[in-house]
Amino acid sequence: CTRYVLVKNTSVRQGIVDAVQRALKDPKVTSVVICGQNGKFCGGADIREFAGPMSGPPLVPMIHAIEAVDKPVAAAIEGVALGGGLELALGCHYRIAHSKAVLGLPEVTLGLLPGAGGSQRLPRLIGLTAALDLITTGRHVSAAEALKLGILDQVTDNNAVDLAVEFVRSVAGQPLDSRRLSTLPCPCPPDVDSLLDKVMSKVRQRSRGALAPVACVQALRAAASLPYAQGMEKERELMATLFNSGQARALQYAFFSQRVVGKWSLPSGASWDNSTARTISKAAVIGLGTMGRGIVVALALTGISVVAVETQEKQLAEASRVVPAMLQREAGRRRLATPPGVISFSSNLQDVSEVELVIEAVFEDMSLKLQVFKHLASVCRPGTLLCSNTSGLDIDQLAAVTQSPGLVVGMHFFAPAHVMKLLEVVYGPRSSPEAVATAMQLGKRMGKVGVAVGNCPGFVGNRMLKPYLEQANFLLEEGATPQQVDEALEEFGFPMGVFRMSDLSGLDVGWRIRKEAGLTGPGVESTRTRQGRRYSPLPDQMCEAGRLGQKTGKGWYQYDGPGGRVARSDPWVDIFLETYRAEHGLVARSITPEEILERCLYALINEGFNILQDAVAAGPEDIDAIYVFGYGWPRHRGGPMFHAGQVGLGRILERLNHHHSHPDVPHLKPSTLLRRLVAAGSPPVQKWREFINKERVHSQL
Numbered sequence: 001c002t003r004y005v006l007v008k009n010t011s012v013r014q015g016i017v018d019a020v021q022r023a024l025k026d027p028k029v030t031s032v033v034i035c036g037q038n039g040k041f042c043g044g045a046d047i048r049e050f051a052g053p054m055s056g057p058p059l060v061p062m063i064h065a066i067e068a069v070d071k072p073v074a075a076a077i078e079g080v081a082l083g084g085g086l087e088l089a090l091g092c093h094y095r096i097a098h099s100k101a102v103l104g105l106p107e108v109t110l111g112l113l114p115g116a117g118g119s120q121r122l123p124r125l126i127g128l129t130a131a132l133d134l135i136t137t138g139r140h141v142s143a144a145e146a147l148k149l150g151i152l153d154q155v156t157d158n159n160a161v162d163l164a165v166e167f168v169r170s171v172a173g174q175p176l177d178s179r180r181l182s183t184l185p186c187p188c189p190p191d192v193d194s195l196l197d198k199v200m201s202k203v204r205q206r207s208r209g210a211l212a213p214v215a216c217v218q219a220l221r222a223a224a225s226l227p228y229a230q231g232m233e234k235e236r237e238l239m240a241t242l243f244n245s246g247q248a249r250a251l252q253y254a255f256f257s258q259r260v261v262g263k264w265s266l267p268s269g270a271s272w273d274n275s276t277a278r279t280i281s282k283a284a285v286i287g288l289g290t291m292g293r294g295i296v297v298a299l300a301l302t303g304i305s306v307v308a309v310e311t312q313e314k315q316l317a318e319a320s321r322v323v324p325a326m327l328q329r330e331a332g333r334r335r336l337a338t339p340p341g342v343i344s345f346s347s348n349l350q351d352v353s354e355v356e357l358v359i360e361a362v363f364e365d366m367s368l369k370l371q372v373f374k375h376l377a378s379v380c381r382p383g384t385l386l387c388s389n390t391s392g393l394d395i396d397q398l399a400a401v402t403q404s405p406g407l408v409v410g411m412h413f414f415a416p417a418h419v420m421k422l423l424e425v426v427y428g429p430r431s432s433p434e435a436v437a438t439a440m441q442l443g444k445r446m447g448k449v450g451v452a453v454g455n456c457p458g459f460v461g462n463r464m465l466k467p468y469l470e471q472a473n474f475l476l477e478e479g480a481t482p483q484q485v486d487e488a489l490e491e492f493g494f495p496m497g498v499f500r501m502s503d504l505s506g507l508d509v510g511w512r513i514r515k516e517a518g519l520t521g522p523g524v525e526s527t528r529t530r531q532g533r534r535y536s537p538l539p540d541q542m543c544e545a546g547r548l549g550q551k552t553g554k555g556w557y558q559y560d561g562p563g564g565r566v567a568r569s570d571p572w573v574d575i576f577l578e579t580y581r582a583e584h585g586l587v588a589r590s591i592t593p594e595e596i597l598e599r600c601l602y603a604l605i606n607e608g609f610n611i612l613q614d615a616v617a618a619g620p621e622d623i624d625a626i627y628v629f630g631y632g633w634p635r636h637r638g639g640p641m642f643h644a645g646q647v648g649l650g651r652i653l654e655r656l657n658h659h660h661s662h663p664d665v666p667h668l669k670p671s672t673l674l675r676r677l678v679a680a681g682s683p684p685v686q687k688w689r690e691f692i693n694k695e696r697v698h699s700q701l
């Protein structure tokens with residue numbers, strides 16, 4: 001048995017082919033072990049290669065050739081065996097892994113299916129039911145789970161390559177027929193059709209409009225019902241369709257944007273690679289409402305010890321009861337041990353004096369937050385980082401009441417904070433690079449996708465949401481129903497339309513913000529123009545009628561009672577809208593789903609261009625990651641800015657101009673950046689950063 005170490009990077013496939021051929025020809029070689037370099041078996045295909053023509057030997061015949069070898073071939077899996085990497089291992093006769101290895105077929109997350117025989121070999125190895133789960137979710141499994149499922153033959157805590165060598169030597173000369181997965185039948189449950197139908201409707205529901213999960217189920221149906229060669233033909237056909245779809249490009253873009261945002265940079269020139277983060281071991285959370293509780297759990301799961309402070313006794317008692325249970329549940333969900341005794345509860349702000357970082361999560365009210373920050377500045381030791389979980393208030397104003405404004409940043413979590421992946425890290429003009437780096441690193445430890453954003457009302461996510469919500473309300477005034485608007489958005493791929501979402505989060509949240517901004521409330525005249533702009537008082541009137549959404553059992557929809565979850569259309573809302581239109585002399589017209597999407601989504605996208613122009617976000621990837629991870633933007637559409645590129649910037653500009661010129665639909669004035677991009681020939685989204693920087697240098701923005 002001779003060891004051939006495989007070369008890394010794009011020549012991997014050629015390296016494997018050459019090594020296997022040498023091993024076959026060499027009479028001294030009785031068996032073969034395929035391993036990776038530097039403790040990693042293979043992370044799969046280089047996704048960047050998908051953009052151009054494939055070079056080197058194709059994967060499918062290469063894996064077939066390995067499977068056909070008449071000397072035993074084992075894959076020694078260390079680190080990762082993902083995608084094409086696991087498909088290669090499935091072509092081997094045996095699979096031996098290190099206990100820390102991770103395996104999976106994540107192609108579905110990239111808009112593809114396991115197209116190098118994975119969709120046909122895996123079900124033959126572990127059965128249809130388990131293969132459906134792994135392939136349609138793309139989830140990674142540990143070596144222990146892979147062993148249990150039957151993907152692996154052996155797992156070791158020691159050197160996997162040494163064990164694999166020993167193993168293949170021990171089986172040399174034994175028959176290999178039963179080890180060639182392509183020759184085996186696919187173990188299926190008796191009710192195979194009903195299983196496939198059930199999984200199909202589940203994936204359709206889970207990722208509405210996404211092509212890849214559907215194609216994965218179709219490929220597995222072929223594995224269950226057709227001979228291997230025909231199954232492979234089906235796999236090839238489906239893969240070709242997916243490969244050329246916009247969705248695969250969008251999902252691959254989303255893979256990279258998630259990583260690009262980690263490489264943050266600020267307009268000052270500070271960035272991830274020239275700023276030092278502090279390692280936090282003790283933190284405090286102030287305010288134990290829904291957000292505060294989730295943040296405590298997210299921190300505790302990283303092993304950070306947390307002082308959880310709530311000054312209202314009743315709320316504190318409830319949080320002390322609920323938070324440990326939340327922690328246990330979440331640890332279980334993530335298959336982690338519950339960190340022991342890391343949370344201490346207190347009603348006294350003085351108890352935060354020894355922590356290194358505080359996250360304030362009190363009610364979204366500036367005067368209350370200012371009071372808390374003043375107090376924190378007096379009790380915390382010098383050098384403590386002070387963060388606010390505000391969803392849009394001025395970070396600089398908070399920083400101004402502390403002795404060290406450089407140590408103040410926003411950490412905008414999304415509810416539920418221990419589950420949702422997005423974290424906006426908001427830097428004010430005085431926030432230090434160290435504070436930003438620390439908040440970003442802390443977010444990463446919590447498993448968040450942190451995005452560094454500038455300080456402006458609503459930051460990135462909520463600032464873009466505002467014109468989107470405005471247009472949705474205007475559409476109701478003009479003749480649409482909440483259901484029509486929601487259906488168009490859900491058809492586009494959002495898990496929930498804007499009105500269903502508003503009912504879920506509570507209509508009073510926005511009402512309070514509008515009251516604080518002087519847009520509504522006692523003494524404000526009930527007109528359709530406020531502060532010089534078109535304004536729809538519809539949501540305010542809903543709140544005044546006590547319809548706050550799910551919590552009151554009534555909102556834009558009706559529910560079975562307070563806290564009910566199933567939305568049903570409500571004739572009351574239809575009458576309310578008709579009465580409103582009559583009062584304001586508005587004539588309802590028929591509104592198409594296309595108009596709903598244009599008005600809502602292009603308004604949001606246009607604000608995204610304004611945000612890029614104002615340098616509140618460093619690049620389109622930042623905006624797209626925020627919308628995919630925090631606002632339910634369908635991942636298979638990449639994000640709003642990517643989507644704009646897919647639709648065509650010229651088309652977006654033309655439609656914005658069209659709606660803007662309509663006398664009753666102002667607000668949609670196209671952004672200067674969008675105009676300049678169109679004038680420059682609509683470069684692809686990957687080039688926008690460079691374009692913006694150049695325009696800025698030449699003072700065109």
Ligand SMILES: CC/C=C\CC(=O)SCCNC(=O)CCNC(=O)[C@H](O)C(C)(C)COP(=O)(O)OP(=O)(O)OC[C@H]1O[C@@H](n2cnc3c(N)ncnc32)[C@H](O)[C@@H]1OP(=O)(O)O
Nearest residue numbers: 043044045046047048080082083084085106107115116259
């Ligand atoms: C016929 C088609 C055949 C096969 C289909 C496929 O194989 S599709 C590809 C399937 N594989 C994957 O989806 C794996 C994707 N990668 C990951 O899940 C993680 O990167 C991984 C391997 C678990 C490592 O995670 P870690 O957190 O350690 O590193 P990070 O994610 O930050 O990645 C480091 C840098 O590597 C780049 N990268 C990772 N995987 C790929 C890839 N498959 N192709 C291209 N580039 C990849 C990643 O972008 C990072 O780059 P950087 O420039 O440092 O940001």
